[in-house]
Structures are given as structure tokens and as C-alpha cells.
Amino acid sequence: MAITKILIANRGEIACRVIKTARKMGIATVAVYSDADREALHVQMADEAVHIGPAPSNQSYIVIDRILDAIRQTGADAVHPGYGFLSENAAFAAALEKVGVAFIGPPLRAIEAMGDKITSKKIAAEAGVSTVPGHMGLIEDAEEAVRIAAKIGYPVMIKASAGGGGKGMRIAWNDTEAREGFQSSKNEAKSSFGDDRIFIEKFVTQPRHIEIQVLGDRHGNTLYLGERECSIQRRNQKVIEEAPSPFLDEATRKAMGEQAVALAKAVGYHSAGTVEFIVDGNRNFYFLEMNTRLQVEHPVTELITGIDLVEQMIRVAAGERLSFGQEEVKLNGWAIESRLYAEDPYRNFLPSIGRLTRYRPPAEGVQEDGAIIRNDTGVYEGGEISMYYDPMVAKLCSWGPDRQAAIEAMGQALDDFEVEGIGHNLPFLSAVMQNARFREGHLTTAFIAEEFPDGFQGVSPDADARRKLAAVATLINDRLQRRATKISGTIGNHRRVVGREWSVALGSEAIAVTFAQEGDASRVTFADGGTASIRSDWLPGQTHATFFIDEMPMGVKVDKIGYSLRLRWRGIDVIARVREPRVAELARLMPVKLPPDTSKMLLCPMPGLITAVAVAEGDTVEAGQALATIEAMKMENILRAERKAVVKRVPVSVGASLAVDEVIMEFE
Structure with a gap:
């Protein structure tokens, strides 16, 4: 047809x-x-x-x-x-x-068989696909969940049978977490999918999440298009994906691909689909689930194979045969996808909503160095991010001839991506690209928890980064000062002169520099005698520019805040104050304004709906005790007590819609 x-x-x-x-x-x-x-x-x-x-x-x-x-x-x-x-x-x-x-999409039978995770595991086992141990029957209530979890052995994964995208999933390490996790998973599953059935399986520690892309037509031709590494996850939701995986060897890739194809054929699959596996440190792999649809991360497969998966889905639906076979599928280069979410990494990645006052992605297409940048998005500058849907804003992808080149291209693209008006995870994505463990390819699904155990606090610049940012701030200051001299002109016999000696404060540390123009470039000399050549076409008012320091490019976001500069680069976010040395000396004597004390309040961490209040005025709560539950962007978030305290006031009730930092309760 x-x-x-x-x-x-x-x-x-x-x-x-x-x-x-x-x-x-x-x-x-x-x-x-x-x-x-x-x-x-x-x-x-x-x-x-x-x-x-x-x-x-x-x-x-x-x-x-x-x-x-x-x-x-x-x-x-x-x-x-x-x-x-x-x-x-x-x-x-x-x-x-x-x-x-x-x-x-696929045939009805495949959707029914693979859409139910309990049924899919049984079919996978019958097709010769290795599976994770677990309880495949439906679970009636939280107490039964606790009994089953204890029998399987902690830790366990509690999952919605009809789930996907990280919704309706919890890891439980003990009876209490199993009980709470069962109810939260059930609630999320019902809200997101209209199906609250839950099952439990063993949680494999130190796992990698690797999936195989399959593609089949209506004429019995089924093949696999390599794998995607999806181990960088937060709350069971993928954040960064890449293809191929830095962990697999050719033999494991072939074995996983053949098992994925066997499963697809067992249910008469056609169209694009994904078979997800969990892989341990010895390259043993176990079937997790089959997604009978296009995956969020499909662009990385398209970039390394040159195959448009959406086009193939349309052609298959029209009854066409695949125009290529397994032997013609070649993996070329390396691709990485970074998911840009409307989530504030400085507030434990809680959802953020609002208007995109600035949205300027990096240029797409082939770059000067041969890398390829692609940005799949559904938003635009001036548009609004609402509380009703998934918080993903865009999927930024990079391709390079090898993994290192793809990482470098991604790092530069993230530097060039401007987003304002909402909280977002661009700084976090940049930090991951610079993380030594990530760059070495030593990944597990616990990567974020292990590398950022106290949450994301931003990237602290090392000595080299501080020098570079000080040089950038000094160049910007010189441009601003010279612009001011043109505005003020000559007063009497005096003309304003721009100085050469400056003190650059980055946070609490000051760096003494000397600035001198040298033709198209300028030279910054530091107190220890070190120097840096710097040039840029930045002009006052620009919010982003490329600065070349010793001919190495830096894409820096620049915002002027009063007499200070906010500089953002590679996950670093600093306030720079460039002062004359005497002014800097006097500034150190000024008192520091302290923020208001909110230690005795539970503040709403995100815009959302209060779905439960677990305590009342006068109650004594213990550290870790659940206080309230807030729902935002289809996810339930349980707010817990940080320490033992007595509840003084609860000004909200179930059903209330709250903004960020509204008071949920106060403590004595």
C-alpha cells in the first residue's frame, strides 16, 4: 500500500x-x-x-x-x-x-507479547534468550511484594509490567523500601500507563545497560543494527547514550544481536524495535525487556549506520522489503546522545517549568573538524515547558570517527548550547563529558550515584581552568572599559585611561593579571610569570562567544550581572569580578550578606501537585521519614525529613498546586 x-x-x-x-x-x-x-x-x-x-x-x-x-x-x-x-x-x-x-509499528501480537514484561520474559526464555531471575507473577499488595523480594534476595527491582521510560520503577534494598517502592511504582504505572500491574526481579549490581536495535519487514527478514550503551542513568531514566558500546567485543555483540533477532522472530516482529539487556562485568548478558517502538536514543544508531529508522518503519508499514541484509550493516565511527532535560541539577534534578527566554542550540551538520552535530528538539525560544509532560527539551547528538572525537565534539556543542528561563541539566552533561571515568569508558548504571554521591554541585575549576576563565574575564573587562571611554569621551583636559593591572576574583580566590593588547590578540600575564594569548570576537551584549586561548577554542556563556560577569564553561559556573588592585583590596573588607535561614522549613523543591501529606502538626518525625509526596511531570517524589524534629505547621493539603520554594511545612 x-x-x-x-x-x-x-x-x-x-x-x-x-x-x-x-x-x-x-x-x-x-x-x-x-x-x-x-x-x-x-x-x-x-x-x-x-x-x-x-x-x-x-x-x-x-x-x-x-x-x-x-x-x-x-x-x-x-x-x-x-x-x-x-x-x-x-x-x-x-x-x-x-x-x-x-x-x-510492529504487529498486534508482538505488542501484546512484549508490552507485558512478565509475558515477554517467558517468551524470551523459550526463545533461548538468557533472562534475569525474578518473580514473573502479578503481585497483589505491598506485603506480598516484601515477601517475594526477601525470597529473591535484596537488592531487587520493582517494575511496572506496562512500564517504560523509567516510570514505575524502584530499586529496593530492604523491606521498607520494597513496601514503599511497590506503592509508588503502582501509582506511577496507573498514572502513566493506565495499568498498575507490578513484578519484581533481581537487581544485578554493577550492571551495564546495553540494548540491541532490531529491524524487520513483513516478509520474514529481520536483522540487528548494532548496540547502544545506555548505562548513564538517573532514576532509571537514560541521560547519555552512545553507539557502539565501549565495553562489548565483536563476539558478544554478535551473540546479543542474534538473541535479539531470535526473540523478534519468535513473536513475528516487523518494524523497528529494541531488545534491552543488562550486562555484567564479565560480559554475561540478560534480557530485560523488548520495546516495541522507536527508542528515544535511536539517533546514535542512525549516525553510525547511516540508516534512517523512521523511514524504514514507514516503508515496512507500506509493505516494502528491507533493501539491505545483515552483512551490509556496517558500524562507522562513534555517536553520543545527551538528553537535555528541564531539570535543575543543583536541586537534585527536580523538574523545572517555565518559558524559554533563550534557546539557541549549536549549529547542526558537519563541523570544520569533520564531526557531525545533530539536535532533535520540539521547542523554540519563547516557548513554554509545562508541568504536564516529560521534561526532555532536546536530544543533542555528536558523531566522530572514534569515541574520543565524539566526546570532544559533544563537549564543544554543549558549551555552545544556550538555554535560559528554566532549570536544565546542561552543566551536568558537560561535567560528564569531562569526567575521567566516562572518558575511559568504565560505565555502570550506578555511574551517576558513584561519581556524584552528594548530588551535582557544579564543577570546581582546577588551576588551568581558573587561569583560562580569568583571561576571558580580563578580555571582556577590557572591551567594556574601552567602550565606556568612548561613551564618556574627554572631560576638560583629562581622558579616561584603561589600566593594565587587574585583580580577577573567581569566587573567593583572586588572581592578579596584567593585560596588554597585541594586534588581533591580547596577552594576559599572571603573577607567577605565566602568560596566555587570547582573542575573541565577543562584543558587549553577546551572551555567548568563542575565546581562543593559545589558539585553543573555548565556547563560553557570558552574562553581565551588575559589575560582575557570570561565566559558564564545561560545567563550571562562576561569578568573575574584575577590579583595579586597590578596589579589590578594599572589597575584601566588605561584609558578606548571608542567605535567609530556611533550615526549619520543608520547601517545595519543584512546581507540582501535593498527592500525600504523611504527618500532622505536633508529630515528631525521624531522619529519613516520609513527610509528603509531590507529583510533577508524571513522576512521584517522596520528600523526607533531614533530621529529627517536631512539626509546627502544615499550611498545605492534598491536591494543592505549589510553586518552587513554597512552604509545605514548618518545624519547631
């Missing part, structure tokens, strides 16, 4: 991604949107758009009848579900089949 018009039953960056390929293939597209997405980028990009309801996804994007009505209105003859929402919903696929609309 010929596909002429595709309705994308999704939103955000994946809807935009599908539209791009459909446009390339000459196929018309239809977007659907909720109240919150009236001005969304995917709505603007599509040929047609249909409103499908209120902002909450359970009243719009995952209501099958609303999608079917949009199909009837527009005459779409095919639907691409993207990922999440209805992408692995068997009832949705069946409804499309009933009305004669092509589903750009």
Missing part, C-alpha cells in the same frame, strides 16, 4: 522528528495537540493539526477515541505513535486495524 498522509500520535521532539522524515519522503503529516501544546513546534511543522483535548495526557494524547476522531477528520491513512503515550498500546493498534489505518 502507498502511505500518503501520516498522523503522529505524539508530541514534542519525536513528533518533529517523524515530520522531518515524512517531509523528505513526500508524505503529508498531521499533528495532534492538547490545550498546553497549541503553540508547540510540532503543530507548526505539520501540514495539518487537530486539537484533541485538555493538557493532561490522560484526557488527550492517550485517549484512543480522540486520536481516531482526528484520523477521521483528516483522512490520514497511517499513524506513527512515536514513543510513550500509545506507542505500545495493543488496544490502540487493534483500533487502527479495525478502521483500516496502517500502524507504523
Whole structure:
């Protein structure tokens, strides 16, 4: 059959991604949107758009009848579900089949078999795929969960049977965590998927999360397109992915690929899909689940294989055969994907909402050094990040001929990516790219917890970075000073002269420098005699520029705050104050303003909805005790007591919508 018009039953960056390929293939597209997405980028990009309801996804994007009505209105003859929402919903696929609309995805049987994680593990075992030990039956209540977890042996993973994207997943190390984790997983599963069934399996310690991309047509041809390393995770949600994996050898890659294909064939799979494995330090691998849809991280596979997976999905849905075989799939170079989330890393990665007052991604395409930059996004400057959907803003990807080149390209691209108006994880992503363990490829799913045990506090600049940033601040200061002299001009017989001696304070440390112009470049001399050549085309008012220090480029974000400069580079975020030496000497005598004391308050860490308050006024709470639960962006967050205390006041109640830093409770 010929596909002429595709309705994308999704939103955000994946809807935009599908539209791009459909446009390339000459196929018309239809977007659907909720109240919150009236001005969304995917709505603007599509040929047609249909409103499908209120902002909450359970009243719009995952209501099958609303999608079917949009199909009837527009005459779409095919639907691409993207990922999440209805992408692995068997009832949705069946409804499309009933009305004669092509589903750009796998057959109904595969969705039913693999969409249920309990059934999928049984089928995988029968197909000869190695699986993780666990309890595959449904679990009725928290007490049964505790008994099963103790029998399997802690730690265990509590998972939603219909889950995905980190929703409805908890790791439990003891009975208390199993009891709490079961209920939270059940609540999240019901909210996100409309299915609250839960199962438990053994949690493999020191694991890597490696997945195999499979692709099949309707004519029995099935193959694998290499693997993706997805071990950098937080709250069971992938943050950074790469292809290929720095850990696998060719023999393990082949074995995993063949098992993935065997599983796909066992359920008559066609279209694109992913088989996820957990791999231990000895390269033993165990089946986790099969995602019967396009994965968020599919761009890294596309970059190293040159295969457009969305195009292949559309062609398969139209009944075409794959135009290549397994022997023709070649892995070329290395690709990395960094997920840009609307999450504040300085506040334990809690969700952030608001308007994108500045959104300027790095230039896409082939760079001067041969690297490739790609940015899949569904937002734009001036757009709004709402509380109703997943907090992912964009997927920044880099390609290089080898892993080191891909990392360097990603580091530079992150430096060049400007995002303002919301809390976001760009500094954290930059920090990971510079992390020695990451660069060496020594990864596990515990990477973030082990490398940032106290949370992300930003990157502290080392001596070399401090010198570079001091040089940048000095050059900017010189430009600002010279601009000021042109504005003030000559007063009487006196003309303002820009000095050469400066003190650059970065945080609490001051660096003495001498600045001199030398043609197109300038020279900064430090107190110990060291020097640095610096040049840049930065002009006052610019928020980002490239500074060449000894001809090495630095992409630095610059903001002028009063008489100070905020400089951001490679995860470093510092306030620089460039003063004349005498002014700097006097400034050290000034008192420091202290922040207000909030130690006796529980403040709302993110915009969200209070779903539970576990204590009352007058209660004595212990350290670690649950105080309240807040839901934001489809995730439940339990707020706990930091120390023993007595509750003095609880000014909020269940159902209240709170802003960041609103008081939830006070303590005596």
C-alpha cells in the first residue's frame, strides 16, 4: 500500500522528528495537540493539526477515541505513535486495524507479547534468550511484594509490567523500601500507563545497560543494527547514550544481536524495535525487556549506520522489503546522545517549568573538524515547558570517527548550547563529558550515584581552568572599559585611561593579571610569570562567544550581572569580578550578606501537585521519614525529613498546586 498522509500520535521532539522524515519522503503529516501544546513546534511543522483535548495526557494524547476522531477528520491513512503515550498500546493498534489505518509499528501480537514484561520474559526464555531471575507473577499488595523480594534476595527491582521510560520503577534494598517502592511504582504505572500491574526481579549490581536495535519487514527478514550503551542513568531514566558500546567485543555483540533477532522472530516482529539487556562485568548478558517502538536514543544508531529508522518503519508499514541484509550493516565511527532535560541539577534534578527566554542550540551538520552535530528538539525560544509532560527539551547528538572525537565534539556543542528561563541539566552533561571515568569508558548504571554521591554541585575549576576563565574575564573587562571611554569621551583636559593591572576574583580566590593588547590578540600575564594569548570576537551584549586561548577554542556563556560577569564553561559556573588592585583590596573588607535561614522549613523543591501529606502538626518525625509526596511531570517524589524534629505547621493539603520554594511545612 502507498502511505500518503501520516498522523503522529505524539508530541514534542519525536513528533518533529517523524515530520522531518515524512517531509523528505513526500508524505503529508498531521499533528495532534492538547490545550498546553497549541503553540508547540510540532503543530507548526505539520501540514495539518487537530486539537484533541485538555493538557493532561490522560484526557488527550492517550485517549484512543480522540486520536481516531482526528484520523477521521483528516483522512490520514497511517499513524506513527512515536514513543510513550500509545506507542505500545495493543488496544490502540487493534483500533487502527479495525478502521483500516496502517500502524507504523510492529504487529498486534508482538505488542501484546512484549508490552507485558512478565509475558515477554517467558517468551524470551523459550526463545533461548538468557533472562534475569525474578518473580514473573502479578503481585497483589505491598506485603506480598516484601515477601517475594526477601525470597529473591535484596537488592531487587520493582517494575511496572506496562512500564517504560523509567516510570514505575524502584530499586529496593530492604523491606521498607520494597513496601514503599511497590506503592509508588503502582501509582506511577496507573498514572502513566493506565495499568498498575507490578513484578519484581533481581537487581544485578554493577550492571551495564546495553540494548540491541532490531529491524524487520513483513516478509520474514529481520536483522540487528548494532548496540547502544545506555548505562548513564538517573532514576532509571537514560541521560547519555552512545553507539557502539565501549565495553562489548565483536563476539558478544554478535551473540546479543542474534538473541535479539531470535526473540523478534519468535513473536513475528516487523518494524523497528529494541531488545534491552543488562550486562555484567564479565560480559554475561540478560534480557530485560523488548520495546516495541522507536527508542528515544535511536539517533546514535542512525549516525553510525547511516540508516534512517523512521523511514524504514514507514516503508515496512507500506509493505516494502528491507533493501539491505545483515552483512551490509556496517558500524562507522562513534555517536553520543545527551538528553537535555528541564531539570535543575543543583536541586537534585527536580523538574523545572517555565518559558524559554533563550534557546539557541549549536549549529547542526558537519563541523570544520569533520564531526557531525545533530539536535532533535520540539521547542523554540519563547516557548513554554509545562508541568504536564516529560521534561526532555532536546536530544543533542555528536558523531566522530572514534569515541574520543565524539566526546570532544559533544563537549564543544554543549558549551555552545544556550538555554535560559528554566532549570536544565546542561552543566551536568558537560561535567560528564569531562569526567575521567566516562572518558575511559568504565560505565555502570550506578555511574551517576558513584561519581556524584552528594548530588551535582557544579564543577570546581582546577588551576588551568581558573587561569583560562580569568583571561576571558580580563578580555571582556577590557572591551567594556574601552567602550565606556568612548561613551564618556574627554572631560576638560583629562581622558579616561584603561589600566593594565587587574585583580580577577573567581569566587573567593583572586588572581592578579596584567593585560596588554597585541594586534588581533591580547596577552594576559599572571603573577607567577605565566602568560596566555587570547582573542575573541565577543562584543558587549553577546551572551555567548568563542575565546581562543593559545589558539585553543573555548565556547563560553557570558552574562553581565551588575559589575560582575557570570561565566559558564564545561560545567563550571562562576561569578568573575574584575577590579583595579586597590578596589579589590578594599572589597575584601566588605561584609558578606548571608542567605535567609530556611533550615526549619520543608520547601517545595519543584512546581507540582501535593498527592500525600504523611504527618500532622505536633508529630515528631525521624531522619529519613516520609513527610509528603509531590507529583510533577508524571513522576512521584517522596520528600523526607533531614533530621529529627517536631512539626509546627502544615499550611498545605492534598491536591494543592505549589510553586518552587513554597512552604509545605514548618518545624519547631
